[in-house]
Amino acid sequence: MASSAYPAMAAHNLELDDLFSGTFQSVMRIEERALDNRYTQGLTITDIHTIVAVGLYERNPMNVCATRLDVTLATLTTAVNKLEKLGYVRRERSQEDRRKVLLSLTTQGRKAYRAHLLFHKRMISEALNGLTSEEQRVLAHALAKVKSFFDARA
Amino acid sequence: MASSAYPAMAAHNLELDDLFSGTFQSVMRIEERALDNRYTQGLTITDIHTIVAVGLYERNPMNVCATRLDVTLATLTTAVNKLEKLGYVRRERSQEDRRKVLLSLTTQGRKAYRAHLLFHKRMISEALNGLTSEEQRVLAHALAKVKSFFDARA
């Protein structure tokens, strides 16, 4: 299961760089496995990300969702084609601006959203159980820092 | 640039769960942008991961590299086809066991490896500039714990 693709070392010798890559990959793998849920059956990680980008109780134009996902409109169109056919996402023409296609989640789509979110929260909170609250604080602080650093140059 | 696809919140309100997803995506995006380096031109993230899995001064059978990457042999075969053609990776039949194909990096492959590694280290160290070394220690410890938690159920 290839914990990290980088040479194996004792945990205390792993540098932060390797830890970040490794941890993220591990989380991703687990996330994929959680998709045989009753509410997310037959969906891929990409589908879930699309559902999340549509938003729980929002009606967003393609535009907005594509930006959230950092993909082109063409990509989102095909993604939505699938999810609309499967009954997770709804398409409506905007009345104010008839160029726009507004996306929203169906009831089934909201169930999938919540199932994924719940799983995610549970995973993370279990994983963090072993940490002291000091460790949790530092971890949150560091992650926020790393993220904002990267976002600043994106 | 879609920092996270999840609703925007102030950094201090972000939960660890969102931080993980968000940070991960941000790092990935930046990592991709760093690939127009002199030594990594024309390579994708996947290619870099493959190069890393081959190892700097190792001669590993396909088998081992595929496991490190958590992909099938078929997948690795096509990946190596490309990298061999481009001159980053070398294939040799093992003399001890002629079923085995041993992979190693060419000089060019090692340059790409080092360029990527350097970039990565620099990114992370810059990003963590604001943390005290004590905080960095705690962070490393916390990440290692989280990672091992996830690996245990992979």
Place this chain on the structure above:
DNA sequence: ATAAAATACTTTGAAACTCTAACAAAATTA
């Protein structure tokens, strides 16, 4: 010793995800 099974890898064919470029429709601007 040799037949059967296992191992290591490649090839083939297909699916998922992505993009660019060309197109169409509606709204805005000149």
Place this chain on the structure above:
DNA sequence: TAATTTTGTTAGAGTTTCAAAGTATTTTAT
């Protein structure tokens, strides 16, 4: 009102991945 911009879809192609079938080599069991 004509030109431009915005919003989205379609068409065509590239990349990455896998499962299944096939090849070559080694190991195991008889």
